[in-house]
Amino acid sequence: MDSSIITDLFREFTPMAPMLVMLLGALVMPAVSLGYKRRGGVAAVSLAAIAASLLINAVLLASGYSGEYGGLFGYDAFSGLMILLFQSVAFLAALVSASSTETTRLHFGAYSSLLLAATAGMMFVATADDLITIFVGVELASITSYILAAMKRKDPRAAEAAVKYVIIGGLSTAMTVYGLSMLYGVAGTTSLDGIAASLSTAGFSWAFGIAVVMMIAGYGFKIAAVPFHMWAPDVYEGAATPVSMFLATGSKKLGIVVFFKIFLLLFVAGSAVASFATEEVQYAFAIVAALTMTIGNVVAIAQTNIKRMLAYSSIAQAGYILIVMAVMSEYALTGGLFHMFTHVFMKGGAFLIVGALICVGVGEKISDYRGLGRRAPFLAFAMLVFLFALAGIPPLSGFTSKVILFSAAIFDGDGVMTQWIWLAFVAVLNSAISLYYYARVAKAMYIEKGESEAKLKVPAPFLAAIAVCLALTVILGVYPQLLLDFCADAASALFG
Amino acid sequence: MIYDLQIEIPYLLTLLLVVPLVGAVATAAMGGKRERYAKYVAGAFSAATMLLATVLLFTKDMGVYDESYSWIESAGLRMSYILHVDGLSVLMVFLSGLLVFLVTLFSSREGDRPNCFFALLLAMEVGLMGVYMSADYFLFYIMWEVTLIPMFFMISWYGGPRRHYAAIKFFIYTHVASVVMLIGIFALVFQSASGGVADFSFQAVLNGQFSDTFQAMVFLLLFFGFAVKMPAVPFHTWLPDAHTEAPTAGSVLLAGVMLKMGSYGIIRICLEALPQGAEHWQWLIIATGLVAIVYGAYACIAQRDLKKMVAFSSISHMGMVMLGIGCLSEAGIQMGIFQMFAHGLITAVLFMVCGLAGHNIGTREIPLLGGLASKMPLFAFFMMFGFMASLGLPSLVGFWAEFGIIFSFYEYASSNGMLWLIAFCLIALLLTAGYYLWAMQRTLFGRLTSKIDLSHVHDISRPEAAALGILCLLIIAFGFWPQAAFDFIEPYVGSLGAI
């Protein structure tokens, strides 16, 4: 495909084109909300902004465009793919927000604006080539999401969740910045390429070690990696469900993208140097990954609130993705990217169903889902698919992506066995454990009898979003090639 | 070869997957007022599948058949849609088709959401056919897992009082085993990758070079996965629970064809791809088999629930399969495969009979029953027939399998100076006769029980009798002429040869 339309229009700003559109949308949104009394109109405009951004990105991605802006932003297959991911999340969130009873009615313009801004922040990170742009992008996404988390009507839990979110978020930011300052001190530059270059000559140092730990902790918060995960269940439970979905599928990926950007770049570039402590860092990540998936899954078993359960399951899923950081191979990255995508649709779909059901008065307890199979056959079926996909039951997308991700822990791309096979064991066993709590929901929906038999009718936008997620969950499962090639390209783009 | 009729149907193997799949969807759609007709739809589709599976027996080259299409080729992976049927799988495919049709016939009385019930049966058939036909690890694993879900729902919807516990236990336990197996599969596939492409097809893996240590390690992973499915002691405890709670149709398929997935996997994957691994762990396979045989038989004696007893007997008989495989001789493997087939036929009769006991009489507790032969002669006949077939009455199909397996084991034991091990098999044979006869004495014979209300008890209905009758005829037919099955198995085992 030819990207000349866009490059002509945006000229040297082309690498930032999708974000600029998104930002523009964010800026005009308050004004738009003045014009529309109803939320639908505002939502339509924000959807249009996202769609425009999506379109631009799609064209760029499909045309294989790559370019950079001032050493701060660079667009390549990797960033394009990640932008696509964030856009998808934003699209799903924006689609359902207006019809949800949980989201704010009065401040919907602001809500939409914040949503777009947060997405823009994430997209900036995806293209960022510099610590400063990464930092600012992450903060843009974070600070807006603090507010989003609080914007829920008539629920004191949202207020509490936002407080926890902002405090832990702030603490993490502080740690991150401290780590970044150390990194800057060691490397003398904030450009990622520059850091890689300078580190590969300077080797490892204590200061760099501090930087690594601080950055793992700070961005681990975004990912909700154990033990920096504790805010997540509370926030996901407290926030409006579309926001929870946005956070679980989008915000979490943001942290991972940062990890990919900084660590993969630094360590893969630096691993040529003998003194560079790649293996130690890999082990650290492996242990964090193992802990994250195990604790996420195990605690999820004990949950009775479905949003909390999904939150813990998200934590576990992040643990799976962290395998990439332990293995640090191109093949693993391919799997990780693919899993990030499949996770968007399966976890997003599950959250959307929860949100849709809240709109029609079904509670958040798993026990409230009893008899759902008869009350809302489509939703129940979709939920079943999402949960089984999350558990890694074939032929759904979660399975296919896990196959690649977990196999990456055993073998690198060249068929040589890695030392991370134990991690694969932990991962598959966790995957099996997770089936327990997913199956419990399935059981509640299909097997147990509910108190009410009344049919449920959920808002159409929810249905549409869920249908999209459902379709993609199945399609990416049976025909992963649709996306896998892009993931492979993105991985090779990042590895250079 | 009486079978060699050279019939050719294009896309036969794909049809074997598609027909039940379409059937499942069509049957599921027969909800609401149309649910009375669900069984006819399901019956038609399952009959069609059975016919196709039967036709497969008469195709060229004794049922050896291939279909292959490229599926996913990306990121250094190559997964293909390859279906392959040979002497090992053709009987299992036939058995799956047959049993699904027969349980559909058998369950025609099912009144609670019959559309879902029959749809689940057909969905299970898709998975079963897929497992036995796929020649690509990716497809194989998908199908392997696909069988779980319908069974999970089958147990939890239509099962007994503890169905939730049993269903979840079944689901999780076997899933844990599958994921371990999955790791083994990864190891195989990636170790054999060449040119930077990991090809998931069976053939590519067969071409791979594996060191002895690698084989020994990976064999264990795969073996664990399959052993749980079979199930081998001590990884068997999901089975009695699942069987006790599952509806009859579910039990029949579970014991009749799903357990065979385990032994099938051991032969198809462990033996074919990892011959040195198998040799290294031969003692383990044999020990597992022997323990299962004796342990299962003993456990049967103590059971009060008729169905649980039969479930444990399955463990014992699948132990026979394991033992046959463990001999790693042509005879042992051939007889192991034959035992898979034989046990599939026999255990279907047993579970149908136990299901009838629960359904018609209202209880399967052996101490509560007694003297039923006078009240339900046909039931008594089938029960006795099934038990006799299962305890290895010569001239019925089960005997030849057991005879062959123990003989192969004799060969093995004799050449390794461990002849005394044979005693375990013989003890188990005796115990098997013991628990079956004791159970019959307490249920069919003696005084008519007064512990339960028998006023509404009626004998077997026509469709049920038809299903049982067909199975019994097959048991007799293959008992008189086992060579009919050997004709398929022999060339395959011969090609396995090298072991």
Added chain:
Amino acid sequence: MIPIEAYLAFAAILFAIGAYGVLAKNNTIVVLMCIELMLNAANINFIAFAAYSADAIGQVFVIMTITVAAAEVAVGIAILLNAYRAKGTIEASGLKSMRW
């Protein structure tokens, strides 16, 4: 000239004081203030490194951090206000309706 280690040590101490406050204080406003302290510790690092390597980027980063910190505090205070309105308290011990 003051060695860079002194700056770094100062910043570390400042960071630790901030962390202590975050850990120990029940009043969430104080916690926010302590987070500011930690951020400033990082800023000192940046400035020190920038000064010693005569590189302006560090200072740019500090400006960015200050901006972000301001935004974060603004948002934070707003959220706390919101919480106060909803729950009647901003004590950490009072905000634990969601747990386990």
Added chain:
Amino acid sequence: MFVEYTWLVPLLPMICFVAVGLIGKRTPEGGAYLAIAGAAASCVISVLVAYEFFTSAAYHDPGYVTAEIEWFKIPGGFTLHFGYYIDSLACLMMLFASFISTLIFVYSKGYMHEQGAKKRRYYAEVSLFLTGMLGLAVSSNFLEMFVFWEIMGLCSYLLIGFWSFSHPEGDDAADNAASAAKKAFLVTRLGDVCLMAGLFVVLYSFGSLDYVRVFDAAAIHAVDQDMLVLGSLLIFGGVIGKSAQFPLLDWLPDAMAGPTTVSALIHAATMVKAGVYLVARCYPLFAQASEVMLFVGIIGGVTAFFAATMALNNMNIKRVLAYSTLSQLGYMFLALGAGGYLIALGIETGDHHLIAAGAAGYVAGCLHMANHAFFKALLFLCSGSVIHAVGTEDMRKMGGLHRKMKITSVTMLIGSLSIAGFPFFSGFWSKELVLETVMHASDYGAEGYLFTILWLLAVVTAFMTAFYMFRMWFMTFSGKPGHASEHCHGESPASMTAPLAILSAFAIGFGFTILFGFDALLSIGVEGPHHQFTVGAGEAKGFEYLSDIFGSAYTYLTIALVLGAIGIAHLMYNKRSVDAGRFNGGGESFVYKALTKRWWFPQLYDQISWKLGYGVARGVDFIDRQVVDGTVNGLSNAVAGGGELIGKAQTGDVRSYTWAVVAGVVLLFALMLALFYFIGGGI
């Protein structure tokens, strides 16, 4: 021309089985005529086949004729066949089995007349039973034989348990029958398992199970002698189970729970004879080692004695007959064992005379088997006739039936005289030959003295046999009528008495065949490592037997003992001048108790099977539930409980979250340090 149709012999009853099973209800008498026709046709064909085999010179050279088709193959070069193998032994079995069965079926028509809908099942099952026996007789290999062997086991199970539900005499009787049937099957199954193991040994050692290939001098030479002994003993294990020999003899008395005709079938024509047949058939194998044959003999002698003792004080007419069967079977094994012992020694030493003497034992065993088939069928059918008439099996309730049932009483007397070994009745000839062989065997070999003991046991057994048979006859037919006898309405119908008459003729006369060339027809090839010899070899001793038997003082001793025993029985149970209670201490003496309790065999079996079966099973079940499944459930509970525990760390207080973060950072530092230390790549 007839031999080629041997396969029809077992097939015809099989067809009858299917036909009776399917359409028996619609034919008169529930398929009785079908079953009779099938058995009779088999009998006719058997006669033709046997006639041709014995008369045609073409079959004399190898002494057998066989034909087979390939059945299936086991990889590793094992081909299993299906076919027939006809030699004199097979002919003998085939003839008397089909003939006696025909008579029993005819008799059944009268005996089972009142059984209504159950008749179909009865005739179907007895037809299958006959299939089993005839198939066994003509099988061409061990495996085929084993199939029929087990079919017979199944049928005996079904027939013994014929009244195991809705018993005309009530629920207790039904329970009894169910239990007896199970016991019969299980105990014989124990033997069958041994037999199967024996087949494995043979198949592995010889590479084939076909008689022609196994009973081949070259093949036997090639096989490891230890394996040969092991295989022989295991096969004999199967025989012990099937023929109810010591120590597995307990099921047969219990098996009386079935209809009397079934008992007649089992005891006379089929089932238990299969064991004897198998030993005779396997003579070439067994006779390779004297210890095997010694073992056979000891088992036979001990069984003969023990079974006879248990018959002494039993009050159940059928049980007395059952014990007598055991006892007589013991004689057969004793004869075969002694003969085989001599042959084995002969093979070792190359002494022709020993082999010839041993051959006499073989002939004696086979003759006794045939004789026993006739007189035991006769006795059981007579007892059936009595039971049919009086409706009880308890001899104390009978008595004085002689006047009401003339034919029955006379025929039964003939049977009793025959079994007791009264001179010139058929039982006499064979029993004397048995005793003579045993006596002979005691003179040779290192273990010969054991045969002296066995001879003594056998003679005592002969005495006891005569005593309990006449005790039975007197208690039943003479003296004052018991209160059950009063219900007797006279003689049984002709369909029942006619077979009795025919059988009596054989019970009297069949023994004389020994004088007219029975031994010549019955030839079997026995080949050993050092020597080959064919027993019989077509040379009849004929009237030499007369001088053999009557030239020996021991013969007169046994005759005297038999007459004495009859006399004592007469005094005790007919004239009642001697009080039987004097000998048993009023039912309190140890011996009496031991006999009524069957030497505590049943208790022993119950204990063993209960402990080894159910006891262990309970243990396994406990382990299964608590340990194996307990581990599984424990693991899952631990995971779920762990989740709850870890979840508790989530207190809701944001400070605990910050603590976690800070602690996480510290731990990460520690982890990194540890990693640096252990991996050592770092600084």
